[in-house]
Amino acid sequence: MVETTTLPATSEGQNPPKRLDALHTARGDTTIADQVVAKLAGMAAREVPGVWAMGNAARRVFNSLTERIPGSQTNVSGGVSVEKGERQTAIDVSIVIDYGASVVEVSESIRRNIISAVESLTGLEVLEVNVNITDVHLPGEDEDDGTVGPTTDRLE
Template identity: 70%
Template sequence: MDALHTDRGDTTIEEGVVQKLAGMATREVPGVFAMGSAGRRAFSALAERIPGSQTNVSGGVSVEKGERQTAIDVSIVVEYGISIVEISNNIRRNVIQSVEHATGLEVLEVNIHVTDVHLPGDESAPDEPKPDRLQ
């Protein structure tokens, strides 16, 4: 028995819950400019323009989850000048702590994919497509 499986019943957690927790924990780390690939960010920006839509906090996060364990992949854009090694360690620490505390699942690994570097002077917002690309 463990925290999710007791003699009084079982608790199940959907992958989407783990994705949201991991996404929020990643965004809390200083130096993370945005989440996901350029295509994913552009799609999210368009989707968020629909009235009544919600911000997608799980964009850039994929999860493999079993009954007691999970593995998480995170795609990020980092701020220029930030140590990728340092930010990766900080993301891993924050995601593991957040997911394990909130869910009781054991996080086996957090893989981080750096998809881009945000340069100073690039004034476009992280989740908005550039105006000259979309009309």
């Protein structure tokens, strides 16, 4: 949780006091783009064992095509949706889980990782992390559907 203080109004009858926290100081405010939060959340979710890929099938196919373009960057925020205010955020992630991994354990690990990363790196309070399991990756499916996951991201 982020600590807040208030800055007193300059004189009575004027603007209400400004709430101060890590992003809103007496010397100015810091704003964070939604895309920054989405990238941090995507990286944190990918670190969890049992997460095979992020997003639904269409998103993974699109990402695999764009990653083949020379000089393109890996899309780490695919499968992540963010709603953000000045001090708080809510995050939705869509994942493909490895067969045999516990949905409950993977989901809780994703929540812990995302909350820890986003709160410590941005100062935003994470209100909720919703995890949507879109598919299960079965052994031997790596190349069958044309999508990209951890085992097919390697250069050949």
